[in-house]
């Protein structure tokens with residue numbers, strides 16, 4: 001059996017007690033622990049100069065991590081990845097900026113990571129690369145003569161061509177993505193945006209079975225919605241129900257209803273709009289005063305990127321303003337916690353709550369939405385209020401789906417969720433658990449890897465045939 005090498009910008013912290021708060025890290029780690037393999041990427045440390053990977057084995061996973069220099073970090077990570085690609089791919093061109101030096105740094109780091117990985121690759125390994133930091137990574141490996149199957153999965157949305165074209169080196173990026181054997185997206189809409197870019201720009205064609213022929217290569221382009229392990233989450237949510245933090249929250253609620261939200265502190269998650277819609281509920285339905293609280297957990301991320309500092313200030317301002325307006329001596333409407341919690345504890349908190357409030361302005365999938373559903377007690381489940389712009393909305397038919405730009409609609413959905421009869425809550429919950437079990441995290445990984453193995457073999461045969469035909473023509 002060939003070895004699996006996973007490549008992502010950041011390898012999840014390996015030390016106990018350092019929880020990874022990020023969908024990619026959680027999804028990849030769970031997926032890799034089962035199959036075993038190598039996880040290659042940045043250690044999270046700033047190094048004085050580039051050095052060979054540090055290798056550490058834990059169970060059946062080998063971690064191979066490298067440091068980044070300050071210049072690499074600034075240009076590749078903080079710059080082009082998170083100040084250009086992240087906002088644009090989340091349709092926030094207004095927050096996106098482009099700097100040629102940063103793009104050069106992005107390409108340089110991709111090339112240098114590829115060079116370092118090449119030393120570890122064996123001929124029968126298969127390589128699975130993750131996310132927007134590494135769009136050109138396969139191109140770099142191919143330039144070094146690596147012939148192994150290489151697949152790519154994008155965890156965030158892929159924008160429609162008009163938006164993609166606002167990134168100045170858009171064509172170079174898309175062309176380099178065609179060096180992969182499989183390019184996977186979270187949803188069919190993302191896949192379609194990528195195919196539209198190729199077809200409308202006359203860069204290539206789509207044939208049966210999602211095969212794209214572009215820039216002289218054949219690759220599969222498909223949607224592989226990332227999943228979770230719902231039964232393991234349900235178990236953890238139940239077991240952690242007795243923890244002190246969970247009991248304290250239950251006591252503090254004193255019979256009040258609880259709306260729970262958990263997100264990395266990111267402008268794509270729609271946190272400000274979410275607070276404002278909750279405020280609208282309190283304005284429109286004063287009967288809820290003193291009877292419902294919103295708990296927002298938002299661990300900070302990328303806090304050295306300027307736009308992230310701004311969202312933090314805005315959110316603190318909004319929470320303070322709304323609490324100042326409505327709070328009573330014994331009731332705080334919004335509890336805003338700007339820190340990380342243990343993951344199983346979060347699942348137990350979800351189970352305590354009556355509403356899961358997940359309203360990103362744009363999101364590749366959103367694992368929190370799925371985790372919220374999985375954490376519920378089937379006998380007395382909470383209701384999920386979910387943005388239509390999360391990939392998860394396609395897969396969770398029992399959610400109350402809202403447009404996060406429509407505050408009134410969100411406030412109405414909250415009220416409906418808070419008052420929903422038990423039978424309807426149970427039916428909606430059951431409607432969501434079935435697809436979550438059917439498309440769990442193993443299915444995501446196994447489907448992607450099966451396609452990668454299949455396509456890599458088939459396309460190398462096709463490309464050889466095309467080359468032979470070119471020579472004899």
Ligand code: GDG
Pocket residue numbers: 019020021022023024026027155156226262263264297299339340341342343344346363364365366367368369371
């Ligand atoms: C990217 C895409 C896509 C959150 N706070 C804490 C904590 N978390 C965990 C959640 C969840 C994960 O982090 C967040 O995942 P999301 O999917 O919601 O969002 P992103 O981080 O933006 O993830 C996203 C995902 O990749 C996977 O492909 O769904 O669209 O943007 O698992 O529970 N975990 C801990 N403490 C916290 O305080 N331990």
